[in-house]
Amino acid sequence: MSAAKSTRLLSLDVFRGLTVILMLLVNNPGDYTRYYRPLAHALWHGCTPADLVFPSFVFIMGVALVYGLAGIRSQPKQHPVALWRIGRRMVVLLVLGLLIGLVPYFYFTSFRIPGVLQRIALVYGVCSVLFLKTSWRQQLWIGGGLLVVYNVLLQLVPVPGIGSANLEPATNLGAWLDRKLFTSSHLYLNQQGWDPESVLGTLPTIVTGLLGVLVGQWLRRPGSDAPTKAVWMLVGGSGLVLAGLVWNGWFPINKALWTSSYVLYAGGISVLVLAVLYFLVDVQQWRGAWTKPLVACGSNALLVFFLPEALERLLTRLKLHDAHGTVFYARDWLYEHLFTAHIAHPYHASLAYAVCYTLVWIGILWVLYRRRIFFTV
Incomplete structure (x- = not known):
């Protein structure tokens, strides 16, 4: 095999x-x-190895869900059961994420509501549904559309009560939305009124998960030998990194904002790492x-x-x-x-x-x- x-x-x-x-x-x-x-982590714009941890987890999750749901995808009658399980996992992840914010004092009036596990839960749910219900071409278009829309929202849409669009920590559109949805005491940096796992930032994070979904489908694609797949992953990952660096010229790479350029750059690195490991471990059996x-x-x-x-x-x-x-x-x-x-x-x-x-x-x-x-x- x-x-x-x-x-x-x-x-x-x-x-x-x-x-x-x-x-x-x-x-x-x-x-x-x-x-x-x-x-x-980078102080604001830029990317260090530390900034690659979170997107790597999201990318890996996207690849893994393809292997977990591939057998059900072609059986529409089984989709309701699968969606129930997906929803249950989302709820468990959300609860665990909220629990981390409550430990150890359980101050419900001032615990952090956004968080890493909460974002992973939402991305997992959306990517799972998209994998079950859409083709890889549709996923590609959805991912590209989300990146463009997010870029437009953060750089062109004025921030109510603040003024023109900007990418500053406490005055960008995502930070404004978080303060509308939650009080400052429920955000990570409550003294400044913004959170690195903002609700709006979940949109481009979905694309990071979709990159994993697309790579997972590529790896399971019949008709191509494994070494060829590894080579094309290297090509694709390099292209994503280059595209991220180009986009960085007007929408800077920024992990806290999860900018569109960051999605491509960090996602491309994840593809490259998996390509090398896939060739060494699964192809060469090293x-x-x-x-x-x-x-x-x-x-x-x-x-x-x-x-x-x-x-x-x-x-x-x-x-x-x-x-x-x-x-x-x-x-x-x-x-x-x-x-x-x-x-x-x-x-x-x-x-x-x-x-x-x-x-x-x-x-x-x-x-x-x-x-x-x-x-x-």
């Missing part, structure tokens, strides 16, 4: 595992003010000790997103008292006593914390994988 007809892409699992590891390194520095630049830990990390992506985030929120808010009655936070104590006390350079200490925290979770994921324990929705 050829790689293209396989029911599961090991290369996709490896890609997911790599993304999980990068996510842990990016999200968990010892000191949030001391980052090495590749592990820090597997072994290097793939197993990555597959283990990717096999519980939802768990490793939710629990480390929840634990981090608990540690940063858990107050402790020493013998003299001094109050301090658990995470600060761990960082100071285990890292800064032994590593003089603050940036090295911050990175060491992130690496150790990541290794701990890799170990946990490896144990779960060996015991065949997987958390899914």
